Amino acid sequence: MKPSGPLDRVAGAHDAAVLAVARRGEPVARTGLAEALQVTPQAISKILSRLSERGLMAELGSVSFGPGKPTTLYGIVPESRRAIGVHLTRTRLHGVVADLTGQILERREVEIDRGQPVPELISVLASAARDLARHGAGELLGVGVGMPGPVDPVAGVPLDSSSPTDAWRGASIRDLLLTELDMPVLVDHDSRAALVGESWSQPGLLDNAVLVLAEEGLGAAMRLDGTIVRGAHSRAGEAGHTVVRMGGRPCPCGRRGCAQAEYLAALEDDDQELAAEVLATVVLNLVRLVDVDRVVLGGRSIYAHHQVTMDAIRAALDRGLHAGAHGHVEVLLSTRGVDLIAAGAACEVLEHEYGLPSALVGPAAL
Ligand SMILES: [Zn+2]
Incomplete structure:
Protein backbone atom coordinates (compact mmCIF):
# COMPACT_ATOMS: atom_id res chain seq x y z
CA MET A 1 0.00 0.00 0.00
CA LYS A 2 1.36 3.44 -0.93
CA PRO A 3 1.95 5.80 1.95
CA SER A 4 -0.10 8.99 1.88
CA GLY A 5 1.66 12.36 1.76
CA PRO A 6 1.49 15.81 0.18
CA LEU A 7 1.73 14.47 -3.38
CA ASP A 8 -1.00 12.00 -2.64
CA ARG A 9 -3.29 14.89 -1.73
CA VAL A 10 -2.87 16.43 -5.21
CA ALA A 11 -4.80 13.52 -6.66
CA GLY A 12 -7.05 13.70 -3.61
CA ALA A 13 -9.93 15.74 -5.01
CA HIS A 14 -10.66 13.29 -7.82
CA ASP A 15 -10.16 10.28 -5.63
CA ALA A 16 -12.38 11.81 -2.96
CA ALA A 17 -15.13 12.51 -5.49
CA VAL A 18 -15.24 8.86 -6.55
CA LEU A 19 -15.08 7.69 -2.93
CA ALA A 20 -17.92 10.04 -2.01
CA VAL A 21 -20.16 8.40 -4.59
CA ALA A 22 -19.07 4.92 -3.50
CA ARG A 23 -19.65 5.79 0.17
CA ARG A 24 -23.39 5.70 -0.43
CA GLY A 25 -23.01 1.93 -0.55
CA GLU A 26 -24.16 1.11 -4.09
CA PRO A 27 -21.74 -0.53 -6.55
CA VAL A 28 -20.32 1.97 -9.04
CA ALA A 29 -19.18 1.61 -12.65
CA ARG A 30 -16.74 3.54 -14.82
CA THR A 31 -19.32 5.05 -17.21
CA GLY A 32 -21.73 6.17 -14.48
CA LEU A 33 -18.91 7.79 -12.54
CA ALA A 34 -17.58 9.53 -15.65
CA GLU A 35 -21.02 11.04 -16.33
CA ALA A 36 -21.63 12.01 -12.70
CA LEU A 37 -18.25 13.65 -12.22
CA GLN A 38 -17.91 14.98 -15.78
CA VAL A 39 -14.53 13.49 -16.51
CA THR A 40 -13.52 10.98 -19.17
CA PRO A 41 -13.93 7.21 -18.59
CA GLN A 42 -10.14 6.94 -19.01
CA ALA A 43 -9.60 9.34 -16.11
CA ILE A 44 -12.05 7.34 -13.99
CA SER A 45 -10.12 4.14 -14.81
CA LYS A 46 -6.95 5.72 -13.48
CA ILE A 47 -8.70 6.88 -10.33
CA LEU A 48 -10.29 3.46 -9.76
CA SER A 49 -7.01 1.65 -10.18
CA ARG A 50 -5.31 4.11 -7.84
CA LEU A 51 -8.03 3.64 -5.22
CA SER A 52 -7.92 -0.16 -5.67
CA GLU A 53 -4.13 -0.14 -5.33
CA ARG A 54 -4.54 1.69 -2.04
CA GLY A 55 -7.13 -0.83 -0.90
CA LEU A 56 -9.91 1.77 -0.60
CA MET A 57 -12.01 0.25 -3.39
CA ALA A 58 -12.22 -3.18 -4.98
CA GLU A 59 -13.74 -4.89 -8.01
CA LEU A 60 -17.02 -6.54 -7.10
CA GLY A 61 -17.51 -8.43 -10.36
CA SER A 62 -18.97 -7.61 -13.74
CA VAL A 63 -22.41 -7.41 -15.34
CA SER A 64 -23.48 -7.46 -18.97
CA PHE A 65 -25.98 -4.98 -20.36
CA GLY A 66 -26.51 -6.58 -23.80
CA PRO A 67 -23.77 -7.19 -26.36
CA GLY A 68 -20.28 -5.81 -25.89
CA LYS A 69 -17.79 -5.88 -23.10
CA PRO A 70 -19.22 -6.56 -19.62
CA THR A 71 -19.19 -3.66 -17.15
CA THR A 72 -16.92 -3.98 -14.15
CA LEU A 73 -18.50 -2.93 -10.88
CA TYR A 74 -16.52 -1.44 -8.03
CA GLY A 75 -17.34 -0.92 -4.38
CA ILE A 76 -15.82 0.79 -1.42
CA VAL A 77 -13.87 -1.41 1.02
CA PRO A 78 -15.26 -0.32 4.41
CA GLU A 79 -12.70 -2.28 6.43
CA VAL A 196 -20.19 15.91 9.57
CA GLY A 197 -21.07 12.45 10.90
CA GLU A 198 -24.70 12.80 9.95
CA SER A 199 -23.88 13.30 6.29
CA TRP A 200 -20.73 11.20 5.87
CA SER A 201 -22.57 8.21 4.42
CA GLN A 202 -24.90 10.42 2.35
CA PRO A 203 -22.71 13.13 0.80
CA GLY A 204 -24.68 16.05 -0.56
CA LEU A 205 -27.82 15.38 1.48
CA LEU A 206 -27.08 18.02 4.12
CA ASP A 207 -25.41 20.66 1.97
CA ASN A 208 -27.74 23.33 3.32
CA ALA A 209 -28.60 22.20 6.79
CA VAL A 210 -28.44 23.07 10.46
CA LEU A 211 -27.94 20.54 13.20
CA VAL A 212 -29.32 21.53 16.58
CA LEU A 213 -27.77 19.69 19.48
CA ALA A 214 -29.16 19.56 23.00
CA GLU A 215 -26.93 17.74 25.43
CA GLU A 216 -25.81 19.49 28.63
CA GLY A 217 -26.19 22.75 26.74
CA LEU A 218 -27.75 23.91 23.51
CA GLY A 219 -25.83 24.56 20.31
CA ALA A 220 -25.96 24.31 16.56
CA ALA A 221 -23.78 23.75 13.50
CA MET A 222 -24.44 24.84 9.93
CA ARG A 223 -23.44 23.63 6.52
CA LEU A 224 -24.24 26.19 3.86
CA ASP A 225 -23.69 25.64 0.14
CA GLY A 226 -21.79 22.47 1.01
CA THR A 227 -19.37 24.03 3.47
CA ILE A 228 -19.34 23.71 7.25
CA VAL A 229 -19.45 27.24 8.65
CA ARG A 230 -16.90 27.99 11.35
CA GLY A 231 -16.90 31.78 11.41
CA ALA A 232 -14.17 34.32 12.18
CA HIS A 233 -13.58 32.99 15.71
CA SER A 234 -14.78 29.36 15.32
CA ARG A 235 -17.95 30.33 17.15
CA ALA A 236 -20.55 30.11 14.41
CA GLY A 237 -23.68 28.31 15.56
CA GLU A 238 -23.72 29.45 19.19
CA ALA A 239 -27.49 29.43 18.99
CA GLY A 240 -27.77 28.60 22.70
CA HIS A 241 -26.70 32.14 23.53
CA THR A 242 -29.11 33.93 21.26
CA VAL A 243 -31.84 35.67 23.25
CA VAL A 244 -35.35 34.24 22.94
CA ARG A 245 -36.93 36.18 25.85
CA MET A 246 -36.05 39.75 26.70
CA GLY A 247 -35.36 40.10 30.42
CA GLY A 248 -35.62 36.32 30.82
CA ARG A 249 -33.64 33.98 33.03
CA PRO A 250 -30.02 34.82 33.78
CA CYS A 251 -27.45 32.88 31.75
CA PRO A 252 -23.85 32.09 32.84
CA CYS A 253 -22.71 34.15 29.83
CA GLY A 254 -23.94 37.29 31.61
CA ARG A 255 -27.05 37.98 29.58
CA ARG A 256 -30.68 37.22 30.23
CA GLY A 257 -33.15 35.14 28.26
CA CYS A 258 -30.59 33.10 26.28
CA ALA A 259 -32.15 30.08 24.55
CA GLN A 260 -29.95 27.69 26.53
CA ALA A 261 -30.89 29.18 29.91
CA GLU A 262 -34.59 29.13 29.06
CA TYR A 263 -34.40 25.59 27.65
CA LEU A 264 -32.52 24.09 30.61
CA ALA A 265 -34.82 25.86 33.08
CA ALA A 266 -37.90 24.49 31.31
CA LEU A 267 -36.44 20.97 31.44
CA GLU A 268 -35.67 21.39 35.13
CA ASP A 269 -39.31 22.42 35.73
CA ASP A 270 -40.34 19.35 33.73
CA ASP A 271 -42.17 21.64 31.32
CA GLN A 272 -41.46 19.74 28.12
CA GLU A 273 -43.80 21.84 26.04
CA LEU A 274 -42.03 25.05 26.99
CA ALA A 275 -38.64 23.41 26.32
CA ALA A 276 -39.89 22.34 22.90
CA GLU A 277 -41.19 25.88 22.24
CA VAL A 278 -37.74 27.30 23.01
CA LEU A 279 -36.12 24.82 20.62
CA ALA A 280 -38.71 25.59 17.97
CA THR A 281 -37.95 29.31 18.29
CA VAL A 282 -34.22 28.65 17.91
CA VAL A 283 -34.79 26.45 14.85
CA LEU A 284 -37.14 28.92 13.17
CA ASN A 285 -34.71 31.78 13.81
CA LEU A 286 -31.86 29.75 12.29
CA VAL A 287 -33.92 28.77 9.25
CA ARG A 288 -34.93 32.40 8.73
CA LEU A 289 -31.36 33.57 9.11
CA VAL A 290 -29.46 31.15 6.89
CA ASP A 291 -32.08 29.50 4.65
CA VAL A 292 -31.57 25.75 4.92
CA ASP A 293 -33.73 22.91 3.62
CA ARG A 294 -32.98 20.40 6.36
CA VAL A 295 -32.83 20.60 10.13
CA VAL A 296 -31.34 17.69 12.06
CA LEU A 297 -32.00 17.35 15.79
CA GLY A 298 -29.83 15.35 18.12
CA GLY A 299 -28.58 14.98 21.67
CA ARG A 300 -29.74 13.24 24.82
CA SER A 301 -32.11 16.01 25.94
CA ILE A 302 -33.91 15.91 22.60
CA TYR A 303 -34.11 12.11 22.45
CA ALA A 304 -35.77 12.08 25.88
CA HIS A 305 -38.69 14.16 24.56
CA HIS A 306 -38.36 13.78 20.82
CA GLN A 307 -42.02 13.55 19.88
CA VAL A 308 -43.15 16.76 21.57
CA THR A 309 -40.01 18.49 20.26
CA MET A 310 -40.45 17.40 16.65
CA ASP A 311 -44.15 18.35 16.73
CA ALA A 312 -43.41 21.80 18.14
CA ILE A 313 -40.68 22.49 15.60
CA ARG A 314 -42.74 21.34 12.63
CA ALA A 315 -45.68 23.45 13.80
CA ALA A 316 -43.45 26.49 14.33
CA LEU A 317 -41.95 26.13 10.86
CA ASP A 318 -45.40 25.77 9.29
CA ARG A 319 -46.63 28.91 11.02
CA GLY A 320 -43.41 30.89 10.74
CA LEU A 321 -42.67 30.14 7.11
CA HIS A 322 -46.25 30.75 5.95
CA ALA A 323 -46.94 27.23 4.73
CA GLY A 324 -44.66 26.75 1.79
CA ALA A 325 -44.00 30.32 0.68
CA HIS A 326 -40.44 29.89 1.95
CA GLY A 327 -39.92 26.40 0.48
CA HIS A 328 -40.13 23.15 2.39
CA VAL A 329 -37.84 22.55 5.34
CA GLU A 330 -37.47 18.95 6.46
CA VAL A 331 -37.02 18.24 10.17
CA LEU A 332 -35.17 15.03 10.95
CA LEU A 333 -34.01 13.24 14.05
CA SER A 334 -30.37 12.16 14.00
CA THR A 335 -29.90 8.67 12.60
CA ARG A 336 -27.01 8.07 15.00
CA GLY A 337 -28.68 8.27 18.40
CA VAL A 338 -26.29 8.68 21.33
CA ASP A 339 -23.33 7.88 19.06
CA LEU A 340 -23.99 11.10 17.15
ZN1 LIG B 1 -26.08 33.01 27.37
Whole structure:
Protein backbone atom coordinates (compact mmCIF):
# COMPACT_ATOMS: atom_id res chain seq x y z
CA MET A 1 0.00 0.00 0.00
CA LYS A 2 1.36 3.44 -0.93
CA PRO A 3 1.95 5.80 1.95
CA SER A 4 -0.10 8.99 1.88
CA GLY A 5 1.66 12.36 1.76
CA PRO A 6 1.49 15.81 0.18
CA LEU A 7 1.73 14.47 -3.38
CA ASP A 8 -1.00 12.00 -2.64
CA ARG A 9 -3.29 14.89 -1.73
CA VAL A 10 -2.87 16.43 -5.21
CA ALA A 11 -4.80 13.52 -6.66
CA GLY A 12 -7.05 13.70 -3.61
CA ALA A 13 -9.93 15.74 -5.01
CA HIS A 14 -10.66 13.29 -7.82
CA ASP A 15 -10.16 10.28 -5.63
CA ALA A 16 -12.38 11.81 -2.96
CA ALA A 17 -15.13 12.51 -5.49
CA VAL A 18 -15.24 8.86 -6.55
CA LEU A 19 -15.08 7.69 -2.93
CA ALA A 20 -17.92 10.04 -2.01
CA VAL A 21 -20.16 8.40 -4.59
CA ALA A 22 -19.07 4.92 -3.50
CA ARG A 23 -19.65 5.79 0.17
CA ARG A 24 -23.39 5.70 -0.43
CA GLY A 25 -23.01 1.93 -0.55
CA GLU A 26 -24.16 1.11 -4.09
CA PRO A 27 -21.74 -0.53 -6.55
CA VAL A 28 -20.32 1.97 -9.04
CA ALA A 29 -19.18 1.61 -12.65
CA ARG A 30 -16.74 3.54 -14.82
CA THR A 31 -19.32 5.05 -17.21
CA GLY A 32 -21.73 6.17 -14.48
CA LEU A 33 -18.91 7.79 -12.54
CA ALA A 34 -17.58 9.53 -15.65
CA GLU A 35 -21.02 11.04 -16.33
CA ALA A 36 -21.63 12.01 -12.70
CA LEU A 37 -18.25 13.65 -12.22
CA GLN A 38 -17.91 14.98 -15.78
CA VAL A 39 -14.53 13.49 -16.51
CA THR A 40 -13.52 10.98 -19.17
CA PRO A 41 -13.93 7.21 -18.59
CA GLN A 42 -10.14 6.94 -19.01
CA ALA A 43 -9.60 9.34 -16.11
CA ILE A 44 -12.05 7.34 -13.99
CA SER A 45 -10.12 4.14 -14.81
CA LYS A 46 -6.95 5.72 -13.48
CA ILE A 47 -8.70 6.88 -10.33
CA LEU A 48 -10.29 3.46 -9.76
CA SER A 49 -7.01 1.65 -10.18
CA ARG A 50 -5.31 4.11 -7.84
CA LEU A 51 -8.03 3.64 -5.22
CA SER A 52 -7.92 -0.16 -5.67
CA GLU A 53 -4.13 -0.14 -5.33
CA ARG A 54 -4.54 1.69 -2.04
CA GLY A 55 -7.13 -0.83 -0.90
CA LEU A 56 -9.91 1.77 -0.60
CA MET A 57 -12.01 0.25 -3.39
CA ALA A 58 -12.22 -3.18 -4.98
CA GLU A 59 -13.74 -4.89 -8.01
CA LEU A 60 -17.02 -6.54 -7.10
CA GLY A 61 -17.51 -8.43 -10.36
CA SER A 62 -18.97 -7.61 -13.74
CA VAL A 63 -22.41 -7.41 -15.34
CA SER A 64 -23.48 -7.46 -18.97
CA PHE A 65 -25.98 -4.98 -20.36
CA GLY A 66 -26.51 -6.58 -23.80
CA PRO A 67 -23.77 -7.19 -26.36
CA GLY A 68 -20.28 -5.81 -25.89
CA LYS A 69 -17.79 -5.88 -23.10
CA PRO A 70 -19.22 -6.56 -19.62
CA THR A 71 -19.19 -3.66 -17.15
CA THR A 72 -16.92 -3.98 -14.15
CA LEU A 73 -18.50 -2.93 -10.88
CA TYR A 74 -16.52 -1.44 -8.03
CA GLY A 75 -17.34 -0.92 -4.38
CA ILE A 76 -15.82 0.79 -1.42
CA VAL A 77 -13.87 -1.41 1.02
CA PRO A 78 -15.26 -0.32 4.41
CA GLU A 79 -12.70 -2.28 6.43
CA SER A 80 -9.71 -0.69 4.66
CA ARG A 81 -9.54 2.33 6.97
CA ARG A 82 -10.59 3.19 10.51
CA ALA A 83 -10.90 6.28 12.65
CA ILE A 84 -11.54 6.74 16.34
CA GLY A 85 -14.09 9.27 17.53
CA VAL A 86 -14.55 10.50 21.07
CA HIS A 87 -17.41 12.49 22.49
CA LEU A 88 -16.14 14.30 25.53
CA THR A 89 -18.49 15.94 28.03
CA ARG A 90 -17.65 17.23 31.50
CA THR A 91 -18.75 13.94 33.05
CA ARG A 92 -18.40 11.28 30.38
CA LEU A 93 -16.33 10.00 27.52
CA HIS A 94 -18.11 8.07 24.80
CA GLY A 95 -15.70 6.61 22.25
CA VAL A 96 -16.17 4.66 19.03
CA VAL A 97 -14.05 3.21 16.29
CA ALA A 98 -15.60 3.49 12.84
CA ASP A 99 -14.76 2.07 9.41
CA LEU A 100 -14.33 4.02 6.18
CA THR A 101 -18.10 4.32 5.70
CA GLY A 102 -18.59 5.64 9.23
CA GLN A 103 -20.06 2.36 10.47
CA ILE A 104 -19.31 1.81 14.15
CA LEU A 105 -17.19 -1.25 14.95
CA GLU A 106 -16.89 -0.85 18.72
CA ARG A 107 -17.85 1.52 21.56
CA ARG A 108 -16.44 2.49 24.95
CA GLU A 109 -17.97 4.56 27.71
CA VAL A 110 -15.90 5.96 30.59
CA GLU A 111 -17.10 8.22 33.40
CA ILE A 112 -14.88 11.14 34.19
CA ASP A 113 -14.85 13.65 37.02
CA ARG A 114 -16.15 17.10 36.34
CA GLY A 115 -13.15 19.41 36.42
CA GLN A 116 -10.62 16.60 36.06
CA PRO A 117 -7.12 18.09 35.64
CA VAL A 118 -5.90 18.15 32.04
CA PRO A 119 -3.04 15.59 32.37
CA GLU A 120 -5.43 13.02 33.85
CA LEU A 121 -8.01 13.76 31.19
CA ILE A 122 -5.43 13.21 28.45
CA SER A 123 -4.40 9.90 29.95
CA VAL A 124 -8.05 8.72 30.12
CA LEU A 125 -8.59 9.82 26.50
CA ALA A 126 -5.42 8.08 25.32
CA SER A 127 -6.23 4.88 27.13
CA ALA A 128 -9.75 4.76 25.61
CA ALA A 129 -8.27 5.43 22.15
CA ARG A 130 -5.68 2.65 22.54
CA ASP A 131 -8.39 0.27 23.65
CA LEU A 132 -10.61 1.13 20.68
CA ALA A 133 -7.64 0.86 18.30
CA ARG A 134 -7.52 -2.88 18.99
CA HIS A 135 -10.85 -3.34 17.19
CA GLY A 136 -11.11 -3.67 13.42
CA ALA A 137 -8.37 -4.25 10.92
CA GLY A 138 -7.86 -1.30 8.56
CA GLU A 139 -5.27 1.44 8.68
CA LEU A 140 -6.01 3.74 11.62
CA LEU A 141 -6.14 7.33 10.40
CA GLY A 142 -6.38 9.19 13.68
CA VAL A 143 -8.56 10.32 16.56
CA GLY A 144 -11.32 12.89 16.47
CA VAL A 145 -12.61 14.55 19.62
CA GLY A 146 -15.93 16.37 19.77
CA MET A 147 -16.54 18.49 22.86
CA PRO A 148 -18.82 21.27 24.06
CA GLY A 149 -17.77 24.56 22.61
CA PRO A 150 -16.65 26.93 21.60
CA VAL A 151 -13.62 25.08 20.26
CA ASP A 152 -10.85 26.29 17.98
CA PRO A 153 -10.42 23.35 15.59
CA VAL A 154 -7.22 24.73 14.07
CA ALA A 155 -5.39 24.95 17.39
CA GLY A 156 -7.37 22.05 18.88
CA VAL A 157 -8.17 24.09 21.98
CA PRO A 158 -11.46 24.63 23.84
CA LEU A 159 -12.00 28.38 24.04
CA ASP A 160 -13.40 30.37 26.94
CA SER A 161 -16.39 28.66 28.42
CA SER A 162 -19.41 30.06 30.20
CA SER A 163 -18.64 27.66 33.03
CA PRO A 164 -16.17 29.26 35.46
CA THR A 165 -15.07 25.88 36.82
CA ASP A 166 -14.06 24.51 33.46
CA ALA A 167 -10.58 23.11 34.06
CA TRP A 168 -9.95 22.40 30.38
CA ARG A 169 -10.34 25.93 29.09
CA GLY A 170 -7.38 26.91 26.89
CA ALA A 171 -5.73 23.47 27.21
CA SER A 172 -3.99 22.16 24.08
CA ILE A 173 -6.07 19.01 24.03
CA ARG A 174 -5.04 18.18 20.47
CA ASP A 175 -1.29 18.64 20.94
CA LEU A 176 -1.19 16.82 24.26
CA LEU A 177 -3.15 13.90 22.89
CA LEU A 178 -1.07 13.82 19.72
CA THR A 179 2.12 13.56 21.79
CA GLU A 180 0.59 10.82 23.91
CA LEU A 181 -0.77 8.74 21.02
CA ASP A 182 1.62 9.62 18.19
CA MET A 183 -1.18 9.78 15.61
CA PRO A 184 -3.19 12.61 14.05
CA VAL A 185 -5.74 14.21 16.38
CA LEU A 186 -8.57 16.52 15.44
CA VAL A 187 -10.57 18.45 18.05
CA ASP A 188 -13.79 20.24 17.23
CA HIS A 189 -17.06 21.55 18.56
CA ASP A 190 -19.52 18.74 19.30
CA SER A 191 -22.28 20.02 17.02
CA ARG A 192 -19.95 20.45 14.02
CA ALA A 193 -18.64 16.92 14.49
CA ALA A 194 -22.23 15.67 14.67
CA LEU A 195 -23.16 17.40 11.43
CA VAL A 196 -20.19 15.91 9.57
CA GLY A 197 -21.07 12.45 10.90
CA GLU A 198 -24.70 12.80 9.95
CA SER A 199 -23.88 13.30 6.29
CA TRP A 200 -20.73 11.20 5.87
CA SER A 201 -22.57 8.21 4.42
CA GLN A 202 -24.90 10.42 2.35
CA PRO A 203 -22.71 13.13 0.80
CA GLY A 204 -24.68 16.05 -0.56
CA LEU A 205 -27.82 15.38 1.48
CA LEU A 206 -27.08 18.02 4.12
CA ASP A 207 -25.41 20.66 1.97
CA ASN A 208 -27.74 23.33 3.32
CA ALA A 209 -28.60 22.20 6.79
CA VAL A 210 -28.44 23.07 10.46
CA LEU A 211 -27.94 20.54 13.20
CA VAL A 212 -29.32 21.53 16.58
CA LEU A 213 -27.77 19.69 19.48
CA ALA A 214 -29.16 19.56 23.00
CA GLU A 215 -26.93 17.74 25.43
CA GLU A 216 -25.81 19.49 28.63
CA GLY A 217 -26.19 22.75 26.74
CA LEU A 218 -27.75 23.91 23.51
CA GLY A 219 -25.83 24.56 20.31
CA ALA A 220 -25.96 24.31 16.56
CA ALA A 221 -23.78 23.75 13.50
CA MET A 222 -24.44 24.84 9.93
CA ARG A 223 -23.44 23.63 6.52
CA LEU A 224 -24.24 26.19 3.86
CA ASP A 225 -23.69 25.64 0.14
CA GLY A 226 -21.79 22.47 1.01
CA THR A 227 -19.37 24.03 3.47
CA ILE A 228 -19.34 23.71 7.25
CA VAL A 229 -19.45 27.24 8.65
CA ARG A 230 -16.90 27.99 11.35
CA GLY A 231 -16.90 31.78 11.41
CA ALA A 232 -14.17 34.32 12.18
CA HIS A 233 -13.58 32.99 15.71
CA SER A 234 -14.78 29.36 15.32
CA ARG A 235 -17.95 30.33 17.15
CA ALA A 236 -20.55 30.11 14.41
CA GLY A 237 -23.68 28.31 15.56
CA GLU A 238 -23.72 29.45 19.19
CA ALA A 239 -27.49 29.43 18.99
CA GLY A 240 -27.77 28.60 22.70
CA HIS A 241 -26.70 32.14 23.53
CA THR A 242 -29.11 33.93 21.26
CA VAL A 243 -31.84 35.67 23.25
CA VAL A 244 -35.35 34.24 22.94
CA ARG A 245 -36.93 36.18 25.85
CA MET A 246 -36.05 39.75 26.70
CA GLY A 247 -35.36 40.10 30.42
CA GLY A 248 -35.62 36.32 30.82
CA ARG A 249 -33.64 33.98 33.03
CA PRO A 250 -30.02 34.82 33.78
CA CYS A 251 -27.45 32.88 31.75
CA PRO A 252 -23.85 32.09 32.84
CA CYS A 253 -22.71 34.15 29.83
CA GLY A 254 -23.94 37.29 31.61
CA ARG A 255 -27.05 37.98 29.58
CA ARG A 256 -30.68 37.22 30.23
CA GLY A 257 -33.15 35.14 28.26
CA CYS A 258 -30.59 33.10 26.28
CA ALA A 259 -32.15 30.08 24.55
CA GLN A 260 -29.95 27.69 26.53
CA ALA A 261 -30.89 29.18 29.91
CA GLU A 262 -34.59 29.13 29.06
CA TYR A 263 -34.40 25.59 27.65
CA LEU A 264 -32.52 24.09 30.61
CA ALA A 265 -34.82 25.86 33.08
CA ALA A 266 -37.90 24.49 31.31
CA LEU A 267 -36.44 20.97 31.44
CA GLU A 268 -35.67 21.39 35.13
CA ASP A 269 -39.31 22.42 35.73
CA ASP A 270 -40.34 19.35 33.73
CA ASP A 271 -42.17 21.64 31.32
CA GLN A 272 -41.46 19.74 28.12
CA GLU A 273 -43.80 21.84 26.04
CA LEU A 274 -42.03 25.05 26.99
CA ALA A 275 -38.64 23.41 26.32
CA ALA A 276 -39.89 22.34 22.90
CA GLU A 277 -41.19 25.88 22.24
CA VAL A 278 -37.74 27.30 23.01
CA LEU A 279 -36.12 24.82 20.62
CA ALA A 280 -38.71 25.59 17.97
CA THR A 281 -37.95 29.31 18.29
CA VAL A 282 -34.22 28.65 17.91
CA VAL A 283 -34.79 26.45 14.85
CA LEU A 284 -37.14 28.92 13.17
CA ASN A 285 -34.71 31.78 13.81
CA LEU A 286 -31.86 29.75 12.29
CA VAL A 287 -33.92 28.77 9.25
CA ARG A 288 -34.93 32.40 8.73
CA LEU A 289 -31.36 33.57 9.11
CA VAL A 290 -29.46 31.15 6.89
CA ASP A 291 -32.08 29.50 4.65
CA VAL A 292 -31.57 25.75 4.92
CA ASP A 293 -33.73 22.91 3.62
CA ARG A 294 -32.98 20.40 6.36
CA VAL A 295 -32.83 20.60 10.13
CA VAL A 296 -31.34 17.69 12.06
CA LEU A 297 -32.00 17.35 15.79
CA GLY A 298 -29.83 15.35 18.12
CA GLY A 299 -28.58 14.98 21.67
CA ARG A 300 -29.74 13.24 24.82
CA SER A 301 -32.11 16.01 25.94
CA ILE A 302 -33.91 15.91 22.60
CA TYR A 303 -34.11 12.11 22.45
CA ALA A 304 -35.77 12.08 25.88
CA HIS A 305 -38.69 14.16 24.56
CA HIS A 306 -38.36 13.78 20.82
CA GLN A 307 -42.02 13.55 19.88
CA VAL A 308 -43.15 16.76 21.57
CA THR A 309 -40.01 18.49 20.26
CA MET A 310 -40.45 17.40 16.65
CA ASP A 311 -44.15 18.35 16.73
CA ALA A 312 -43.41 21.80 18.14
CA ILE A 313 -40.68 22.49 15.60
CA ARG A 314 -42.74 21.34 12.63
CA ALA A 315 -45.68 23.45 13.80
CA ALA A 316 -43.45 26.49 14.33
CA LEU A 317 -41.95 26.13 10.86
CA ASP A 318 -45.40 25.77 9.29
CA ARG A 319 -46.63 28.91 11.02
CA GLY A 320 -43.41 30.89 10.74
CA LEU A 321 -42.67 30.14 7.11
CA HIS A 322 -46.25 30.75 5.95
CA ALA A 323 -46.94 27.23 4.73
CA GLY A 324 -44.66 26.75 1.79
CA ALA A 325 -44.00 30.32 0.68
CA HIS A 326 -40.44 29.89 1.95
CA GLY A 327 -39.92 26.40 0.48
CA HIS A 328 -40.13 23.15 2.39
CA VAL A 329 -37.84 22.55 5.34
CA GLU A 330 -37.47 18.95 6.46
CA VAL A 331 -37.02 18.24 10.17
CA LEU A 332 -35.17 15.03 10.95
CA LEU A 333 -34.01 13.24 14.05
CA SER A 334 -30.37 12.16 14.00
CA THR A 335 -29.90 8.67 12.60
CA ARG A 336 -27.01 8.07 15.00
CA GLY A 337 -28.68 8.27 18.40
CA VAL A 338 -26.29 8.68 21.33
CA ASP A 339 -23.33 7.88 19.06
CA LEU A 340 -23.99 11.10 17.15
CA ILE A 341 -20.98 13.11 18.33
CA ALA A 342 -18.46 10.28 18.75
CA ALA A 343 -19.30 8.91 15.30
CA GLY A 344 -19.17 12.45 13.93
CA ALA A 345 -15.72 13.04 15.40
CA ALA A 346 -14.50 9.83 13.71
CA CYS A 347 -16.08 10.98 10.44
CA GLU A 348 -14.29 14.32 10.73
CA VAL A 349 -11.00 12.38 10.66
CA LEU A 350 -12.23 10.43 7.61
CA GLU A 351 -13.35 13.66 5.98
CA HIS A 352 -9.99 15.25 6.63
CA GLU A 353 -8.35 12.45 4.65
CA TYR A 354 -10.98 11.64 2.04
CA GLY A 355 -13.55 14.43 2.11
CA LEU A 356 -14.14 16.80 -0.75
CA PRO A 357 -15.86 20.03 -1.61
CA SER A 358 -19.30 18.43 -1.65
CA ALA A 359 -20.51 20.65 -4.49
CA LEU A 360 -18.87 18.01 -6.72
CA VAL A 361 -21.37 15.39 -5.65
CA GLY A 362 -25.11 15.82 -5.80
CA PRO A 363 -27.55 13.99 -3.54
CA ALA A 364 -28.88 11.60 -6.19
CA ALA A 365 -27.49 8.06 -6.27
CA LEU A 366 -26.04 6.84 -9.55
ZN1 LIG B 1 -26.08 33.01 27.37
